[in-house]
Amino acid sequence: MPWFVVDDNADTHPKMIAATNAGLGLWLKAGAYAARHLTDGIVPGAVAKMYGSRPQIAKLIAAGLWHEHGHTCSHPKCAQPQPGDYAIHDYLIYNPSRRDVLAKRERAAEKKRRQRGQDPQPNRDGFNGDSSANSTPEYGNAAGHGDPSPGDSAGTRAGAVPSPPLPSQQGGAEGESATGRGRGRAPLSLIPADWQPSDTDIEAAQLARADAGREQLTAQQLATVTRRFRQRMLDDQVRAAGWGGRWQQWAENERTGPAAAPGGNVVHLSGAMTKSQQQRAGLDALRGMTGGHSA
Incomplete structure (x- = not known):
């Protein structure tokens, strides 16, 4: 399969810095998806939401790394995505079609x-x-998202590309078997009934919430999110090699405060604790409930 190429100066490019680390992670994962499924840089909306959050998507669009339907980038190689999908800016300049x-x-x-x-x-x-x-890249020319291109100017372009394969619950593209994804990878399995997030998972989720301007989750909220997450994974019979990343997404997007649905399991946050105190209390309480943590 082709490789999604990234310039070795990408980490210092203004667009990459503006996207933040979280947004850059979504950009990289979606780029690998586009290269694997030969989508010519189109990212299906379902894939974008599975790999990242709405704030991360918004950061990529604002930074000019992604385009929405109806974008005005005039560069001839920036495709016009279908409504709800996204296009990676300048994808076909640095990656083969x-x-x-x-x-x-x-x-x-x-x-x-x-x-x-x-x-x-x-x-x-x-x-x-x-x-x-x-066993080796199909295209070895070094490339990446370098200096702003002519595609950053105003203009319009019509056209669409065929819809790529959508992800299945097993985490791959439709028709892709769990046994055919390459050797050396961890086997896919159902989530254990007693699975718990690690301290690293919790810290990552709390930091992502802070980055998105959301309140920190309390210990009780963390326990509720984990219980609901395990139940959903079991109900949907989702199989995966690891669960930390999926759980982090759940925790990052958990609604709190008055905006939470009435009658739900989410408990309102107390204003008496600072964000750092709430985060530490969540970690300590979860350790006490589980006697440790699971990877």
């Missing part, structure tokens, strides 16, 4: 057939099934 990748695969397959004396019978996706073709 779907057409180029499939053509390169077919050339490699044809070369193999000639070497083996076989009649050319390409399969429908143009890939010959030789695992050696995937």
Whole structure:
């Protein structure tokens, strides 16, 4: 599969700094998804919401790293996404297109057939099934999101790209088996009934809430979020190799205060404690409830 290329100076680019670390993580994960599924830089809305939060999406759009439907970037290589989807700015400048990748695969397959004396019978996706073709990047030219391009100017462009595969509950694309994702990866399994977030998970979620301007979760709220998260994962029969990242997303987006749904399990925060005190109290209380923590 092709690689999602990132310039070695990307960490100092103003757009990347404006996106913050959380937004940059979403940008990188979505870029890998686009490269894997050959979407030409289109990120389905469902994938964006699975990988990140609404504030992170908003930061990428504000920084000019992502485009929404109806964007005015005039660069000819910035696709116009469908409503609800997003386009990675300048993706096709630094990454190969779907057409180029499939053509390169077919050339490699044809070369193999000639070497083996076989009649050319390409399969429908143009890939010959030789695992050696995937051991190195299909495109080795160094690239990344460098200086602002002409696409940052005003203008319009119409057009759409085919919808890419959507993620299944198992965490991969539809039709992708859990056993075919590569060797050396942790096996997928249901969430344990007694699973608990680690201290690192809790700290990451609380920091993300602070970054998004949300109040810190109390110990009781953390316990409630964890219980509801485990139950949802079990009800939906979700299988995964790890649960910390998913739980962090739940905790980050947990609603608190008067805006929470009436009659729900969320408890209002007390204003008597500072954010750091609430975070520490949550960590201490969760340790006392579980006798430790689970990874």
